[in-house]
Amino acid sequence: MERERNRRLSCQARRRRKEGSDQAQRWQQREGRRWRRRKVCHGRRRWFRRRRLRQREVERCERRWRQGEGRLWRRRKGLAWT
Structure with a gap:
């Protein structure tokens, strides 16, 4: 189980995890803005x-309309309003 989780984590994340929680927390605070x-x-x-x-x-519908199969195709797609 632990090995599975480690495989999923990147090596950088694993190194951070090994380095201890306070360091990891500092890293999280620094990177937090980017995460959010x-x-x-x-x-x-x-x-x-x-x-x-x-x-x-809509543009695709109009193109189809010009090609002549318009209204049927629109109704099928539920886009009769276009």
């Missing part, structure tokens, strides 16, 4: 990404 930065994607940023994807979907 990664978790932002659940908020507005992901919403923007979804908006961009939706826009791309």
Whole structure:
């Protein structure tokens, strides 16, 4: 079990773990901002990404519409509003 967890951890993390908890805590405090930065994607940023994807979907619909199979395809995708 312990060996499994060690294999999953990177060698850097393992070294940090060996060095003792107070050193690890100091490292965490130094790196904490970067860690927290990664978790932002659940908020507005992901919403923007979804908006961009939706826009791309709309453009694809319009392209299909020009190709003539438009309305049926849209209804199938649930995008009749585009």
